[in-house]
Amino acid sequence: MKLLKLLFRDNRLPLSGIVLLSLCSAVLSVGVIAFINLKLIRLEGELATTLLSFLGLLALLMISSGAGQVALHTLGHRFVYRLRRSLVRRVLDTDIERLEQIGGARILASLSSDIRNITIAFVYMPELTYGLILSIAAFSYLAWLSPALFGITAGWLGLTLLVGWFFVGKVNHHIRLLREAEDHLYQDYQAIIDGRKELALNRDRARMLYDEEFDRDARAYRDNVTRADIFNGLAGNWANAMVLGSIGLVFFCASGLGWASGEVAATFALTVLFLRAPMVATVAALPSLLAARISLDKLEALDLAPETSDIATVPSLGDWQSLQLAGIEYRYPGEGEEAGFDVGPIDLELRRGELVFLVGGNGSGKSTLARLLTGLHRPAGGEIRLDGRVIQTHEWQSYRQLFASVYTDFHLFSRLLGPAAAEVEESLVGQWLDRLRLRHKVKFASGRLADTRFSQGQRKRLALMLAMLEDRDILILDEWAADQDPLFRRLFYRELLPQLKAAGKTVLAITHDDHYFDQADRLLKMDGGRLFELTGEARDRATQDAVREIGGSIPA
CATH class of the missing domain: 1.20.1560.10 (ABC transporter type 1, transmembrane domain)
Structure with missing residues (x-):
């Protein structure tokens, strides 16, 4: 048996x-x-x-x-x-x-x-x-x-x-x-x-x-x-x-x-x-x-990953200044007679401390690009380079440790973790709760949030706090401001993002908030699985109407 x-x-x-x-x-x-x-x-x-x-x-x-x-x-x-x-x-x-x-x-x-x-x-x-x-x-x-x-x-x-x-x-x-x-x-x-x-x-x-x-x-x-x-x-x-x-x-x-x-x-x-x-x-x-x-x-x-002895601590890739996607490709296979969807080839360079906005219509491939960038999806072709050095297969887990994220389908954990799973300082948590206007609503003790039952906008703020407490180099935000009220949305774009940039964080924010495009160092656009950078007049014309007209093929 x-x-x-x-x-x-x-x-x-x-x-x-x-x-x-x-x-x-x-x-x-x-x-x-x-x-x-x-x-x-x-x-x-x-x-x-x-x-x-x-x-x-x-x-x-x-x-x-x-x-x-x-x-x-x-x-x-x-x-x-x-x-x-x-x-x-x-x-x-x-x-x-x-x-x-x-x-x-x-x-x-x-x-x-x-x-x-x-x-x-x-x-x-x-x-x-x-x-x-x-x-x-x-x-x-x-x-x-x-x-x-x-x-x-x-x-x-x-x-x-x-x-x-x-x-x-x-x-x-x-x-x-x-x-x-x-x-x-x-x-x-x-x-x-x-x-x-x-x-x-x-x-x-x-x-x-x-x-x-x-x-x-x-x-x-x-x-x-x-x-x-x-x-x-x-x-x-x-x-x-x-x-x-x-x-x-x-x-x-x-x-x-x-x-x-x-x-x-x-x-x-x-x-x-x-x-x-x-x-x-x-x-x-x-x-x-x-x-x-x-x-x-x-x-x-289920065909899960092979069993390993334990969840080992992943070594860091060290300091870096430039991250490159070179010819990255990904394909969603079709079902039945339905055609598949191709993303790429994508060429992108992110530099340390940059504030980058990514726009595009529903199904244009924005979230797929974010997953490819963070290593959650393995590319079908192309290379990812860190300061010109190609990331190898055995370095994949270490590469992922560069990123913190708040995706649209995020999960809010109750435990607070600092860099390398260290205990967080209560004073630092207090500072972030003040920044996020949650000091009088959120209680925490022994490194844990006492409650996570808040509105979606407040939950997203807490998720952002958890991501920042990890002190990763690159922050990915997928339409983070969509559930925020106008006042806090302005605070996010005009105060929080510049503070993150000043702290040396690289931020890639997927957004449709054209009123704040001026805050970005660079403005990227996904259209039909292809990536373009908007510069000069093209960037100036990236109004809310233009963003609405961007088409796509699959949910991103």
Whole structure:
């Protein structure tokens, strides 16, 4: 099984010890049955000695089986803990492009449902491991006791497994379908949470989302989990009935056909009854084991970045004066008959301390350029150079550390970090809150914001503060001022940006605020995936009407 292979790959020594403990428990269990058959049924020898020996066997059995179960539970949950850490680390190391292809709903489903399924499987693992080894030891004892009865019993149980396998296949089929339905349910949850305002304003949309999408996926999950449980119940009942039937078969062959004595038949029956509990438990655990296997397949299908030992500290690229994009290209592939969209080739040089504005219509490629510049998107062609030196693949993470950003879809973290993840000084935080006019609205303690539930404009101010506290060389602002009131928008362009420039920061601001174009050292324009610099009369003509007329092909 894939789950056991994965567990054994990194835990050979402890798992070998657990198997040895389980083997000892199984041998002791069979020894208890044999002791009952040889000593207690006939009551031969000293009674006190016999009773003490029996109690001693029971004590050894409890100790060995208990130790094996504790060890396997501990090992299993440590494995799940490492798996969860590994998955989150791989998500953090995976390129933005791949994460956007996967979608947030699938990632959340794997982080929650798939990890939960694997955890549940490990809850059953000690019992299953013990039951498997016990069955092997017990059947070995039965084969020694009476080969003829063992042969007919093995054939009977083989028929049991053959029919049971049909039920197991049905269970596996429906668990796969319900796991697909679960992915769709997470997409529905995300739509309901992210679109709560639009759904509150449009009850028709809310009704259609609920009735046509959510209810469809919820019914698919319900139907498949019901069928999986039904087939699993049938498998359990079939196994239970056939195990009891094997006892009748043993006595028929022993008494009716004279294959064995009554004592041997009684021992056979006792042993089979003893095995009934672990066999039925195995059948009951099958859905969890199948779900865990499917969850592992789902995790592999995410195709995340390879696992690394840890999230290492990234070295700095050092001081710089000029950053160049040379012939940078990027392509959005088309879907079906829809044509793709090409960005570039782009040639751009940013110098330290420059204040650069980037304008362009919706879909012209502005945000794509920002992502290419910051290294969030890997270019399909061209080079990125720092002071004339080409950035190599192994330097990509270090290159990204030059940037801080506030994108339109930013996330506001509550923890405040300084340069190189250092603790921030409260006085510096206070200065920024004063600059952003948030001193009396925002509380922070122990390096964290006490609350992040503010208006979008205020959240953007806090996001800007977090970006500046990191003290990166280059700041990317994607339509940052769009949610600010006119008074603070003026303060941003006339006071904050000049202060950042004076501090030696390079700022690339995507903006449509033509009233403040005079603040920029340079004015760039994206149009149809191509970059142009507006100078002289072209810059003077970059009025609000001209900006509105800029066309594009895809959302930027």
